Amino acid sequence: MFQTILDIIYPVRCPICGDIVIPKGEKICSSCRDKLPYIKEPRCMKCSKPLELQEKEYCSDCERKKYNFDKGYAVWVYNEDMRHSIAYFKYNSKKEYAKFYIEEMLCYYSKHIEKLAPDVIVPIPIHRSKYLERGFNQADILAKGIGKELGLPVLSKLLIRNKKTLPQKKLSDKERLKNLQEAFQFNKKEANSYDKKVTKVLLIDDIYTTGSTMEACTNVLKSNGITQVYFLVLCIGKGF
Numbered sequence: 001m002f003q004t005i006l007d008i009i010y011p012v013r014c015p016i017c018g019d020i021v022i023p024k025g026e027k028i029c030s031s032c033r034d035k036l037p038y039i040k041e042p043r044c045m046k047c048s049k050p051l052e053l054q055e056k057e058y059c060s061d062c063e064r065k066k067y068n069f070d071k072g073y074a075v076w077v078y079n080e081d082m083r084h085s086i087a088y089f090k091y092n093s094k095k096e097y098a099k100f101y102i103e104e105m106l107c108y109y110s111k112h113i114e115k116l117a118p119d120v121i122v123p124i125p126i127h128r129s130k131y132l133e134r135g136f137n138q139a140d141i142l143a144k145g146i147g148k149e150l151g152l153p154v155l156s157k158l159l160i161r162n163k164k165t166l167p168q169k170k171l172s173d174k175e176r177l178k179n180l181q182e183a184f185q186f187n188k189k190e191a192n193s194y195d196k197k198v199t200k201v202l203l204i205d206d207i208y209t210t211g212s213t214m215e216a217c218t219n220v221l222k223s224n225g226i227t228q229v230y231f232l233v234l235c236i237g238k239g240f
């Protein structure tokens with residue numbers, strides 16, 4: 001009864017078009033779901049960006065940069081619809097979209113995560129000033145939803161973002177990475193408060209664009225005793 005009243009007052013909104021979702025119980029309109037750019041084969045064996053050619057193993061980025069993270073997955077290509085949806089989620093407090101995102105991440109990748117068997121899940125942190133502005137860290141919401149469903153612990157503060165990064169357009173790849181790495185800190189207190197040894201980490205974020213944030217966090221983790229780093233994100237760019 002209470003849920004029915006809630007459904008009337010706050011009907012579920014589609015994370016793509018923003019309309020009320022019909023039929024009840026669904027989290028997205030079926031026509032919007034049909035146009036979402038789900039990532040399928042062929043995809044990069046390292047970062048999972050979709051590839052143009054079946055015979056290629058890696059995207060040009062992964063071929064060129066030799067990333068230190070071990071492997072990653074993404075649900076969708078970062079197209080205009082997804083950019084819009086995630087912007088609403090982050091900046092217009094459409095926190096309820098997270099339910100749909102988490103459901104899709106699990107639907108497509110829970111088997112992969114179970115196979116990787118990470119010790120803990122860690123969200124990519126945001127700077128405190130952004131947190132105060134937004135009231136939440138979008139990656140943390142996703143991480144907690146996934147952790148809860150798969151019975152995996154979430155260490156939300158294992159990584160801390162202690163520095164805001166300046167616009168990085170003029171920097172080379174190397175300078176950009178160095179800059180970013182300095183922005184993240186490994187939180188020894190959080191690591192020590194966890195009673196088991198952590199060697200495998202699954203990082204969670206909303207968007208993977210250049211890969212430099214993921215790589216910076218990987219390097220910080222790997223220089224602090226973590227041996228394997230994987231990631232799962234909502235969206236990633238194309239690999240061609």
Ligand SMILES: [Zn+2]
Pocket residue numbers: 014015016017018019028029031032
């Ligand atoms: Zn829709």
Ligand SMILES: [Zn+2]
Pocket residue numbers: 044045046047048049058059060061062063239
């Ligand atoms: Zn790749």
